[in-house]
Amino acid sequence: MNRSLNSRQIQLWRIAIYFIFALPGFAIASWVSRTPNIRDALGATTAQMGWIIFGLAVGAIIGLLVASHLIANRGGRFVMIAGLVVSSVGLIVVGLAGTWLTSGIILFLGLAVFGFGNGICDVAMNVEGTAVERAAQKSLLTGFHATFSLGTLLGAMTGSAAIKAGVSVTVHMMLAVIVIILSILFLYRLVPAGTGQENDDDSNDPPMSARERMAIWKERRTVLIGIIVLGMAFAEGSANDWLPLIMVDGYKVTPAIGSFAFGLFVAAMTIGRAAGGMLLDRFGRVAVLRASALFAIAGLLLVIAGLNYGVAYIGIVLWGLGAAFGFPVGLSAAGDDPRGVAARVGAVSTVGYLAFLVGPPVLGIIGESVGLLRALIFVLIAVTIAGLLSQAARPIAQDNKIKRV
Known part of the structure; x- marks a missing residue:
């Protein structure tokens, strides 16, 4: 095709x-x-x-x-x-x-x-x-x-x-x-x-059955990429839903400044994604994912520290730059093998969107007890795990085969 x-x-x-x-x-x-x-x-x-x-x-x-x-x-x-x-x-x-x-x-x-x-x-x-x-x-x-x-x-x-x-x-x-x-x-x-589209007439690349497409969820590489995307999507979704309130409640700033902080995050993430193709072609997926995780970790630590909103702004920019790459790079890695590409991209997308939909409400529940700034520690842990698993996103040609869990 x-x-x-x-x-x-x-x-x-x-x-x-x-x-x-x-x-x-x-x-x-x-x-x-x-x-x-x-x-x-x-x-x-x-x-x-x-x-x-x-x-x-x-x-x-x-x-x-x-x-x-x-x-x-x-x-x-x-x-x-x-x-x-x-x-x-x-x-x-x-x-x-x-x-x-x-x-x-x-x-x-x-x-x-x-x-x-x-x-x-x-x-x-x-x-x-x-x-x-x-x-x-x-x-x-x-x-x-x-x-x-x-x-x-x-x-x-x-x-x-x-x-x-x-x-x-x-x-x-x-x-x-x-x-x-x-x-x-x-x-x-x-x-x-x-x-x-999977074509029955292609003898070199036979179509997957419905059972094989469901079995995608058991592949070791796909599961690990899903965990990477889960952690990074949690970092992105948490900012989308909670960052203005984190600034208002944690730093006692006005709602207008809280909204500005969210705009800063979105701008940093958009700039990071716009430059992502050049960085990926030069340094490769694994290096970019590791660097993005480090950026997000540093940014989250600066925000969690609660020093002042000037320092928090620096943290938000780093957080946004770090969160920019996990989702698209994970989907790109999931699409390495043309056979079953829709099933793998679909599986990783589903995991990512579950993180967007479920993660922020859970963070809110935790924040109700310990405060939103401290609740960000759970986002920090998720991003750290994603960074540690970055090797799973290396091009599939470097793997002997896709293994099941």
């Missing part, structure tokens, strides 16, 4: 994947930016909104779990585009439920559909990303993830502008969907069909 592409086709494929990575970030930020308006329209409490938003997690996890089977049967392009279309449908339902229908149940279902579309698209676009890396013979996945962050930033800015202009949630979601659909219509032609 995709073996006969010329350099121009590979370049166009690469450009298309950059833009496609930005679309889910744009969609998610479009929804998140209007959550206060939707909450007020529903008259929901914080606890009720928590349960409603849980629909997004349910849909995403289901999507992540089934994505590899869909990709094996239909190919990455089909699943990626289908995921964006499904998430667009969910976004429309969210817009209608949030202001016009004002129904928490319909909003829950809309978010579940939205999450499912994002889940299958996430795995598919990472499978495409690893395939582009192999075709271009360059490290590109960190750059792809940087455009996801840029898409999120664009969505947040658009949402802020829509609020200031008095645009209703329904109209805002409709406009966001139009942007996504028009982008799909232009970009899908640049992506070759069949990436990750």
